[in-house]
Amino acid sequence: MTGPLPATRAIALVARREFRAQVVKKSFVISNVIVLLVIAGGIVAFAVFGGAGEEERPGIGVAGAGPLAAAVTGAGDRLGLPVDVRALDSAQAGRDAVAAGELEVALVPAADGAVAIVDEEVPAGLRAVLDAALERQSRDAALTGLGVDPSTLDRGTAPAVLTVDALDPPDPEAGQRTALSLVALFLLFGQILGFGTYVAMGVVEEKSSRVVELLLSTIRPLHLLWGKVIGIGTVGLLQLVLYGVVGLAAGIGSGVLTLTGTAVGVFAGVLGWFVLGFAFYAVLYAAAGSMVSRQEDVNSTAGPLMLSLFVLYGAAFYYVGSPDATLAVVLSWIPPFSAILMPLRIADGSATGLQIAGTVGLMLAAVAVLAWVGARIYERSVLRTGTTVPWREALGRSRR
Amino acid sequence: MTHGNGALEIDTITKRYGDTVALDGVSVDVRPGEILGFVGSNGAGKTTTMRIALGVLAADSGQVRLDGRPVDLDVRRTIGYMPEERGLYPKMKVGEQLTYLAELHGLRRAAARRATARWAERLGIAARLTDPVDALSLGNQQRVQLAAALVHDPAVLVLDEPFSGLDPVAVDVMSDVLREKARAGVPVLFSSHQLDLVQRLCDRVAIIVAGRMRTVGAVAEVRRGAGVRLEVHAPAAPRGWADGLPGVTVDGTLDGRTTLLLDRHANDQDVLAAALATGPVHGFTLRTPSLTDLYREVVA
Structure with a gap:
């Protein structure tokens, strides 16, 4: 026999159904496995092939025996452009190697110095190395002729050390911080857009399959709405946790990520702001879904929401480009911009505890107002079938 | 209530x-x-x-x-x-x-x-x-x-x-x-x-x-409230034989078969007597309308 159904149980029942319906979808499971493989594989591949490997040295071939090869190597090291010197059997072998792209330059000693065989021209930096090598070679020859050991001269004229005192030294961690910010940005944007759309589609599915009439004969529209938002939002949050844990584990494990504390902080910030940003948009997406009766019409009412998300996205890129701009700082206080800008400010370390608390408070207030507006639209529209409900009517005073 | x-x-x-x-x-x-x-x-x-x-x-x-x-x-x-x-x-x-x-x-x-x-x-x-x-x-x-x-x-x-x-x-x-x-x-x-x-x-x-x-x-x-339908097969009966019987309306006549609508005041035995007065009566069938008939009447 039927019994009482408290609001919390009604919402929990709907949320559980939405959660299950989402996670058992084959497409959802497969796409998640793929994304996780890409995250872990990408980070490990970056560690193996990218960051750890040394830059490739330009190859220079030197024909004939003699001190020229040693002079080129030494000049490259002194000028901060280490080169890979190889001995060549003949000038022809040098020509072939340059033509095949195996060498940048083939050097053939000549009476007045050397001939540099290149494909088109001598690469800018290498020209200085080659000139220095030839100069050193002729200087050494002259010194030896005068009875002076060149290495003795080198020791006597060792240059004084230049110490650099930078007023604003580059942050060696800046690269990682920027990378973390961008990852946070992509994740937040993708999750809010993706799961907001799931909410709208779920609402339309209930309308188009007419099951909503059966549901609303036993539970309140608001319980159905919040159950749906909570159920789908929980899937989005767990997915984010999964991505984050796999990404952090792969990054720290492979040595790509060394800022463990910052990364965990950013991760926590992203999770918290996802909850707020999703709540902000999900109710609106539900309202947008309730105004149409067919899946193909969702874009007509959800379009403005997507547009506003792209504006957020643009603002976030603006912030990453110029984090000190007044506009960026002001925007980071304003909902829903705060949802995507604050995680970035947490990532780059520019947000104070006070600002975090303040922006969370503002965002919560905005969510409360929107929840009221969105729920109102949803209640009015969800049982109306046929044509798309105009915004004016959805917000107006007409009764169902 | x-x-x-x-x-x-x-x-x-x-x-x-x-x-x-x-x-x-x-x-x-x-x-x-x-x-x-x-x-x-x-x-x-x-x-x-x-x-x-x-x-x-x-x-x-x-x-x-x-x-x-x-x-x-x-x-x-x-x-x-x-x-x-x-x-x-x-x-x-x-x-x-x-x-x-x-x-x-x-x-x-x-x-x-x-x-x-x-x-x-x-x-x-x-x-x-x-x-x-x-x-x-x-x-x-x-x-x-x-x-x-x-x-x-x-x-x-x-x-x-x-x-x-x-x-x-x-x-x-x-x-x-x-x-x-x-x-x-x-x-x-x-x-x-x-x-x-x-x-x-x-x-x-x-x-x-x-x-x-x-x-x-x-x-x-x-x-019952909608009245009763009576079909009388009296081949020798002249046109208009049932006119004037109280509570009776003639619905139609075809091949000596007359369909009559009887309201609450009608007496089917009077109708039978009137029919017999015209000659032989081969059929005399009372029919309560089905809900479908009734519905057509109500909706029409």
Whole structure:
């Protein structure tokens, strides 16, 4: 026999159904496995092939025996452009190697110095190395002729050390911080857009399959709405946790990520702001879904929401480009911009505890107002079938 | 008129859409243990009435009560409802869906599972519990829909066109279930265009025409109230032989067979005597109009 159904149980029942319906979808499971493989594989591949490997040295071939090869190597090291010197059997072998792209330059000693065989021209930096090598070679020859050991001269004229005192030294961690910010940005944007759309589609599915009439004969529209938002939002949050844990584990494990504390902080910030940003948009997406009766019409009412998300996205890129701009700082206080800008400010370390608390408070207030507006639209529209409900009517005073 | 005896009372409900009056003071009550057939043309207001009874739609005025108590959400949860527009989650498994709906009506999980198994067995869909709804034939989807209306052991049944789209076996199962629920003291209200079914199944019938309740009464009573049809086969009778008999109207004559409509004041024995006076009488048949005849008359 039927019994009482408290609001919390009604919402929990709907949320559980939405959660299950989402996670058992084959497409959802497969796409998640793929994304996780890409995250872990990408980070490990970056560690193996990218960051750890040394830059490739330009190859220079030197024909004939003699001190020229040693002079080129030494000049490259002194000028901060280490080169890979190889001995060549003949000038022809040098020509072939340059033509095949195996060498940048083939050097053939000549009476007045050397001939540099290149494909088109001598690469800018290498020209200085080659000139220095030839100069050193002729200087050494002259010194030896005068009875002076060149290495003795080198020791006597060792240059004084230049110490650099930078007023604003580059942050060696800046690269990682920027990378973390961008990852946070992509994740937040993708999750809010993706799961907001799931909410709208779920609402339309209930309308188009007419099951909503059966549901609303036993539970309140608001319980159905919040159950749906909570159920789908929980899937989005767990997915984010999964991505984050796999990404952090792969990054720290492979040595790509060394800022463990910052990364965990950013991760926590992203999770918290996802909850707020999703709540902000999900109710609106539900309202947008309730105004149409067919899946193909969702874009007509959800379009403005997507547009506003792209504006957020643009603002976030603006912030990453110029984090000190007044506009960026002001925007980071304003909902829903705060949802995507604050995680970035947490990532780059520019947000104070006070600002975090303040922006969370503002965002919560905005969510409360929107929840009221969105729920109102949803209640009015969800049982109306046929044509798309105009915004004016959805917000107006007409009764169902 | 408040009963407080377990009846579902729909009391003077009015609903307008702009200038269109969809329902104009519609009243009907369904008593416990009674099956009430709700009959009317498309657009007459059957579905609107039922949706208002379920609170899916709000009335402009009037009230719906169950057992003397205005129907709020807690009361509504005890109603078994089958909407005209069938609705289930197409991708959700039959069993999960029925259990979910039972839980939404206030059953605990274990009880919801037991009720799902019981009704699936009863309605012949037990083998399909793990299939998604959209993998079932339309007829079987209809059975699932009925199970959804019954799975929480409702105290009232409000079914909008429960027989449409059912095969004859399913019609019998559905009829049995409705009778059984009524015997258990549940008020049952259902709408249908299949008037022979209504006549066979219902204790009372309510006919709605253009948003107004035209007739509510026991099926037999309604049929009698509409008068009796008499067919007399008297080949030698001249034209106009029955004119002037009190309470008798001639409906038509064909090949010596005259069809007469008799109202309450008519005496069939006087008609027989008048017919015999014209010569031999080979046939004399009284016919009570079927609900279908009656309905045509009322709606026309």
